[in-house]
Amino acid sequence: MTYQNLLAVEENGIITLTINRPKALNALNQQTLKELKQFFGQDALAVEGLKGVVLTGAGPKSFVAGADISEFTGLDAQEGLEMAQHGQDIFFLIEEFKLPVVAAVNGFALGGGCELAMACHLRVASETARFGQPEVNLGIIPGYGGTQRLIQYLGKTKAVELLMTGDMIKAEEAYRLGLLNYVVPAGEEVAKAKALLEKISTKAPIAIQKVIECVNSHFSKTGFGKEVIEFANAVNTEDFKEGASAFLEKRAPNFKGK
Numbered sequence: 001m002t003y004q005n006l007l008a009v010e011e012n013g014i015i016t017l018t019i020n021r022p023k024a025l026n027a028l029n030q031q032t033l034k035e036l037k038q039f040f041g042q043d044a045l046a047v048e049g050l051k052g053v054v055l056t057g058a059g060p061k062s063f064v065a066g067a068d069i070s071e072f073t074g075l076d077a078q079e080g081l082e083m084a085q086h087g088q089d090i091f092f093l094i095e096e097f098k099l100p101v102v103a104a105v106n107g108f109a110l111g112g113g114c115e116l117a118m119a120c121h122l123r124v125a126s127e128t129a130r131f132g133q134p135e136v137n138l139g140i141i142p143g144y145g146g147t148q149r150l151i152q153y154l155g156k157t158k159a160v161e162l163l164m165t166g167d168m169i170k171a172e173e174a175y176r177l178g179l180l181n182y183v184v185p186a187g188e189e190v191a192k193a194k195a196l197l198e199k200i201s202t203k204a205p206i207a208i209q210k211v212i213e214c215v216n217s218h219f220s221k222t223g224f225g226k227e228v229i230e231f232a233n234a235v236n237t238e239d240f241k242e243g244a245s246a247f248l249e250k251r252a253p254n255f256k257g258k
Contacts, residue, residue, distance in 0.1 A: 001043050005032040007058070008039065013051040014197050015044060016190060018058050025065035026057040028112040033090050040093040040101075052197040053097070055120055056104040056190055057113075063105040063129065064113025069138065072235070073244050080235030084143035084228040087112070091119035091145050096216055098209045100200050102193040105129045106186075110168065115142060118149040121212065123179065124193045125171040126186045131179060134166035139243030139255060143231035148223045153179045 001008040007018040017039060019026040044053060057063040067087075075083065094101055094116075103109075103120040109131050117123050117131070125131075133146045141147060142163070150159040154177050162169065171183045184192045200208060234240055238258040246253035 001039065003035045003039070005029070006035045006039065008043075010047065010050075012198075013049050013201065014054060014194055015047065015050065015052075016054045016056065016194075018056050019064055020058040022057075022059035022062070024068065025062035025108060026059070026113070027065055027068040028087075028116070029068035029071055033087060037090045037093060040090070040097055044097070044099075050099055051201040052100040052102065054102050054104050054190055054193040054197065055094075055116070056193075057106055060107060060186070062107040062113070063103070063109040064116055065108045066111030066113055066134070067144075069244055069247050072140075073241075073248070075235050077232045077236040080143075081228055081232035084231040087115075087144040088224055088228060091115065094119040095121075096212070097121075098212065100197060100208065100212070102196055104189040104193040105131075105171075105180075106189055110134055111142065111146070112144050115144040115146045115149065118153060118179070119145065122181050122193075122196060124182045124184060124189045124196070125174065125180050126189045127171050127183055128186050129171040129174070129183075129189075130168045131171075131174045132166065132168035133163050134168070136164060137166045137243065137253070138247055139237060139239035139241075139253065140234040141227070141231055143227060145224055145227065147227045148219075152219060153177070 005021055007020045009016045101120045102122045103117040105117055105125040107129060109117045109129060111134060114131050114133055133142050135142050158177055174180045175183045182192055239255045243253045
């Protein structure tokens with residue numbers, strides 16, 4: 001498996017898949033999304049004896065710090081809709097993957113990074129990890145499933161607060177709220193994720209696949225479609241143009257509600 005932005009290493013039936021853009025804090029650009037689609041939609045399915053996948057980020061600072069905002073500037077509503085739908089479709093590939101996928105969160109998991117972690121079946125985080133959906137700071141909303149999965153894991157009350165404030169939470173709070181399965185010392189998150197996969201691999205494979213299917217069937221996808229539409233509408237606002245410019249220029253935005 002050869003990719004531009006991913007590193008895939010198989011050992012004892014477990015693939016550690018690393019998002020490898022450390023200089024960009026592993027931000028999700030379209031090339032990375034394309035490669036995630038290739039991996040989960042085709043390549044990983046062809047690996048014999050696969051027990052599961054550990055998904056992590058390169059470097060000590062970031063799992064995925066968000067989407068690559070430089071690719072968002074200049075989008076119109078239709079392009080925004082297509083971008084959000086494309087991202088959601090790829091994250092559904094992960095959520096519906098027939099074998100367990102464990103996120104090993106080694107730093108910032110913000111925006112698209114938090115959404116990516118939530119699309120995995122289980123989450124292990126370093127004690128230094130941070131989580132959040134800060135899209136409102138840019139004048140938009142999450143587009144890769146954040147408005148839906150955050151409610152699934154945290155409940156409506158806390159999810160609405162984080163979505164509206166854009167605040168980050170530390171790993172211990174994320175664990176307390178139900179977003180994480182485990183919090184471990186920095187540097188031990190991948191090993192813990194692998195240990196989980198080893199334990200699960202001793203169970204009946206068909207039963208594990210049916211667990212994944214049945215749990216996913218509990219949640220309606222209706223809200224995900226609404227998120228795509230409203231992401232596209234937000235992309236089409238003057239506030240988003242101001243928010244994206246302010247982010248790239250490293251200054252505070254001046255939102256006007258237009």
